[in-house]
Amino acid sequence: MENNYNLIDDQEDDSDGAAYICHISDFSTINGYVFILFTIISVIGNTLLICVLVTQKVLKFVTKTFILNLACSDLIFTATLPFWAYYHLHHWVFGDFLCKFMTAVYFVGLYSSIFILTGMTVDRFITVVLNKWPNNSLRKRCAVGVCVAAWVISIAVSPYDASKMQVENDSYCEAYSEAELGYYLQVSLLFFLPFAVIIFCHLSIIRTVFQATNRQRRKAVGIVFCIVAAYFICWGPYNFLLFIKSLYQPSGCKAAQRLETAYNICRILAFSHCCVNPLLCLLSQRIRRHLLDLLKVKTIFQKNFLPTFFLYTNCIYKYIAH
Known part of the structure; x- marks a missing residue:
């Protein structure tokens, strides 16, 4: 869709000061096809990751619990991408209910991931820096409790965001414009507040880990650190730009063009995050090994079981036909 701004371009000669419409470059086609690509990669990657985590003992219970919930969060977020892809390639044809419902699902995936990441980071902080867990059983219960709380809060908050959405001109x-300021501010704050907690915890973790001489201890926080860093590399610029958009109104067409270009680039980067976690988990040698084992099992199944199954099915069909 083309974005139009009612602006006065400072660099144009407009003696009567009348506002006019700026025609901003259209990123809809690019966004649509990129979202389809993200959908395919995310579904394949996160499904395989969930299969490995569920069927194999590749990680300790607490880390596995957090990563498993993050994969589910990514899949929930990914479920909305085909709708946004169609919306960008054509227009919104799914009605007002799905407009609100898909927005709610989008925010469930978004909020749950940041809350789960915050819980994962706090768990690492307590384990590495404070070293205060009295026993492993309590740590496991806290991890499950944090994940449950993350889902409950995300599901409870998302309808409020969805209520601000509406279908305009059936397309x-x-x-709606009156809600944009509060919408951008809320999304930004729900990102930056956990971000502050995570930054504090990770600075403490990094200092403690690099003071230690135990190389295994450094490796223990490696995957978690990469996952958290990737989240903020992907979502940080986008949320920062949302915060800017809530406070800044471009004064000319060129400024509006730059803002819109930056917004679309940052959104593509943010949405790419749903594909990133499975790739980061492949940094673990154990996960790579178990994933290869899982793929080998599927290959053997396809080569041996499926041909036999189709042969017997064909024989039964011929018997019944005759």
């Missing part, structure tokens, strides 16, 4: 699923 656009957007936040």
Whole structure:
């Protein structure tokens, strides 16, 4: 969709000061096809990751619990991408209910991931820096409790965001203009507050880990650190730009063009995060090994069981036909 701004371009000669419409470059086609690509990669990667985590003992219970919930969060977020892809390639044809419902699902995936990442980081902080867990059983219960709380809070908060969405002109699923300021501020704050907690915890973790001489201890926080860093590399610029958009109104067409270009690039980077976690988990040699074992099992199944199954099915069909 083309974005239009009612602006006065400072660099144009407009003696009567009348506002006019700026025609901003259209990123809809690029966004649509990129979202389809993200959907395919995310579904394959996160499904395989969940299969490995569920069927194999590749990680300790607490880390596995957090990563498993993150994979589910990514899949929930990914479930909305085909709708946004179609929306960008054509227009919104799914009605007002799905406009609100898909927005709610989008925010469930978004909020749950940041809350789970915060819980994962706090767990690492307590384990590495404070070393205060009285026993492993309590740590496991806390991990499960944090994940449950993350889902409950995300599901409870997301309808409020969805209520600000509406279908305009039977073609656009957007936040109504009166709600845009609060919408951008809320999303930004729900990102930056956990971000502050995570930054504090990780600075403490890094200092403690690099003071230690135990190389295994450094490796123990490696995957968690990469997952958290990747989240903020992907989502940080986008949320920062949302915060800017809530406070800044471009004064000319060129400024509006730059803002819109930056917004679309940052959104693509943010949405790519749903594909990242499975790739980062492959940094673990154990996960790579078990994934290869899982793929080998599927290959053997396809080569041996499926041909036999189809042969017997064909024989039964011929018997019944005659």
